[in-house]
């Protein structure tokens with residue numbers, strides 16, 4: 022995953038170079054003809070559109086899914102595990118034979134806005150067109166212009182491995198009737214321009230809801246927009262952005278939300294796993310005004326749950342003994358970085374005291390962090406973030422359960438106890 026991030030960044034940098042606008046050649050006659058002037062204005066407009074498209078493609082993180090680790094940008098081949106099978110993403114470079122070189126603006130609009138391939142067949146919602154449908158025609162055209170300006174890469178699409186009956190594409194017609202509404206984002210007149218811009222980015226290109234919602238077995242959002250959910254086909258839980266017990270930021274200053282989004286680190290939280298990838302591949306590139314707009318929108322989301330703590334276990338002698346043993350494991354293996362009071366070290370090691378990521382009702386993310394270790398996101402401002410070593414080979418299930426139960430109940434934290442069975446399940450499901 023890290024290698025991929027680095028490759029993605031390297032790809033971005035080379036794309037950036039590719040995109041540096043070339044200055045027009047000097048006019049040998051010293052004055053431009055009218056025709057020349059018109060065509061240079063048209064060139065400039067085309068170039069501006071591509072530059073805007075490059076930015077929007079980053080906000081939509083198209084490259085994150087359409088690039089394989091170590092591969093050519095946008096040439097596809099990336100595996101995407103879901104509950105119904107593994108998708109291999111298609112080539113969206115302008116190669117005429119294997120990519121989208123023969124597509125026109127209208128074809129592309131239909132894909133992003135309406136989830137249809139060039140031949141009109143329905144696309145799987147693993148491609149988050151259910152969110153991209155909110156993107157305006159103008160922005161969609163800009164992304165198309167950008168993609169068409171890239172070098173064509175000849176790389177044939179590999180077939181996805183989807184299990185029966187979900188591999189029967191026409192079933193998607195039914196799915197669409199049940200679960201898909203197309204429509205560009207409609208601004209809410211009562212809200213500020215900044216709020217509307219944030220809502221547009223979060224609900225549309227940012228496709229935050231692709232992860233931060235509960236899905237039914239058919240992969241459709243259950244309507245709890247940004248209300249949190251298990252990510253399909255993975256062992257990660259994307260917390261609710263509307264609950265104060267999970268990841269609502271309604272009581273944070275705007276500056277801290279911006280900092281979390283663009284660097285992945287703030288004094289209150291650190292992003293990890295898939296969210297660290299979202300930050301390094303996409304959100305760190307947000308223009309300052311867009312980052313503020315997204316933060317303004319996130320802050321306005323209702324914090325639906327009161328600021329109460331999770332359910333603490335009843336303190337029997339047995340539980341007390343367990344927490345004590347967990348504390349000993351913490352002292353030996355964790356304290357050097359996370360501190361004797363769980364206070365962490367600013368911008369280096371996250372605090373575990375008061376960290377909502379630690380006390381989430383579902384302990385899956387914390388189990389994953391301990392089993393696999395991890396890094397805060399790689400960003401321009403933090404090119405080599407501090408990491409946490411994996412403990413999968415160091416601690417057994419029972420010990421991980423004990424240390425987690427401990428950190429969920431130390432220093433004022435409150436959370437249910439974690440069992441060895443939960444750790445075992447995560448170990449087996451981990452990918």
Ligand code: HEC
Nearest residue numbers: 081082083086108110111113132138139144145147148149
């Ligand atoms: C979460 C992963 C993901 C992201 C993010 C994503 N895509 Fe895709 N995309 C897919 C998958 C998977 C498919 C194939 C769907 C299918 O086979 O039905 C696809 C299909 C497509 C297609 C249709 C290609 C064809 O040959 O029919 C286009 C065009 C496309 N994506 C463009 C984009 C653009 C532009 C963006 C960014 C705004 C983007 N994608 C972001 C996963 C993603």
Ligand code: HEC
Nearest residue numbers: 227228229232257258259260268290291292293295296378
């Ligand atoms: C690929 C899946 C995915 C996408 C897309 C995604 N998230 Fe996340 N997000 C996660 C996961 C998993 C976590 C939990 C891990 C963590 O805390 O970093 C998370 C955590 C968060 C947190 C809480 C961080 C913390 O530790 O308190 C915020 C805030 C957040 N996401 C906002 C967003 C926004 C805004 C977007 C869209 C621009 C977005 N996410 C898109 C998967 C995703």
Ligand code: HEC
Nearest residue numbers: 291292293354355358370378387390395396397407408409
């Ligand atoms: C070498 C320093 C180091 C050690 C030792 C270490 N950690 Fe970490 N820990 C980190 C860093 C850095 C992160 C942030 C990683 C990330 O963002 O993925 C982290 C993240 C975490 C998280 C996720 C926090 C969140 O907000 O999502 C948990 C939980 C955690 N550590 C628990 C532990 C436990 C329990 C131990 C001992 C078994 C431990 N750590 C040992 C450095 C360390």
